[in-house]
Amino acid sequence: QKEVEQNSGPLSVPEGAIASLNCTYSDRVSQSFFWYRQYSGKSPELIMSIYSNGDKEDGRFTAQLNKASQYVSLLIRDSQPSDSATYLCAVTGNQFYFGTGTSLTVIP
Amino acid sequence: GAVVSQHPSWVICKSGTSVKIECRSLDFQATTMFWYRQFPKQSLMLMATSNEGSKATYEQGVEKDKFLINHASLTLSTLTVTSAHPEDSSFYICSARDLTSGGEQFFGPGTRLTVL
Numbered sequence: 001q002k003e004v005e006q007n008s009g010p011l012s013v014p015e016g017a018i019a020s021l022n023c024t025y026s027d028r029v030s031q032s033f034f035w036y037r038q039y040s041g042k043s044p045e046l047i048m049s050i051y052s053n054g055d056k057e058d059g060r061f062t063a064q065l066n067k068a069s070q071y072v073s074l075l076i077r078d079s080q081p082s083d084s085a086t087y088l089c090a091v092t093g094n095q096f097y098f099g100t101g102t103s104l105t106v107i108p
Numbered sequence: 109g110a111v112v113s114q115h116p117s118w119v120i121c122k123s124g125t126s127v128k129i130e131c132r133s134l135d136f137q138a139t140t141m142f143w144y145r146q147f148p149k150q151s152l153m154l155m156a157t158s159n160e161g162s163k164a165t166y167e168q169g170v171e172k173d174k175f176l177i178n179h180a181s182l183t184l185s186t187l188t189v190t191s192a193h194p195e196d197s198s199f200y201i202c203s204a205r206d207l208t209s210g211g212e213q214f215f216g217p218g219t220r221l222t223v224l
Contacts, residue, residue: 032210032211032212034210034212034213036215041199042217042218043201043215043216043217043218044152044201044203044215045215046212046213046214046215049210049212051210088152090212090213092211096142096205096211096213098151098152098154100151101151101152
């Protein structure tokens with residue numbers, strides 16, 4: 001079992017809709033959780049971090065963490081074509097693990 | 109915010125030559141830096157973890173004699189691709205971990221290497 005699992009997609013949503021990206025992890029001692037966005041041909045960019053159970057909102061982005069169920073999600077409200085990218089989930093505990101990423105396409 | 113720079117941003121070289129890529133954390137000290145490689149339309153592949161003042165830890169399948177990593181200071185790590193061949197052509201990305209904040213990794217902009 002991989003340490004971090006994401007649905008590779010592709011996920012397509014219409015412009016203005018909510019995009020929901022999910023991630024599960026296997027290490028129960030994981031402490032910190034991050035979402036990165038990677039545009040094609042570019043390096044990953046940190047967009048959200050979350051450390052405790054519940055929701056964390058930053059503009060159109062909301063990260064949700066449920067440690068009991070070992071999942072973390074990212075919601076993108078009012079999706080824009082510029083949100084089209086690959087989204088990487090990352091989890092740290094004793095080590096730092098990345099998921100393989102979910103490709104998101106926002107259709108104008 | 110934390111900034112990581114990489115140099116050069118792209119390089120073209122002849123087969124058999126060596127290429128050095130620099131990774132710098134500009135506004136924080138990074139005791140740990142990471143080197144990744146990414147082929148087109150594929151996931152990030154961790155090559156090695158570099159700790160300041162000690163030898164790098166290489167992932168399985170990565171040749172340590174071909175990909176030389178030096179982390180001589182808290183702000184600089186270098187990756188040297190020795191005797192590069194066309195199959196080494198890839199997008200090389202470094203990252204640095206800021207343990208004084210949330211422990212997240214911040215990525216450099218990447219170096220695109222083309223070996224002719």
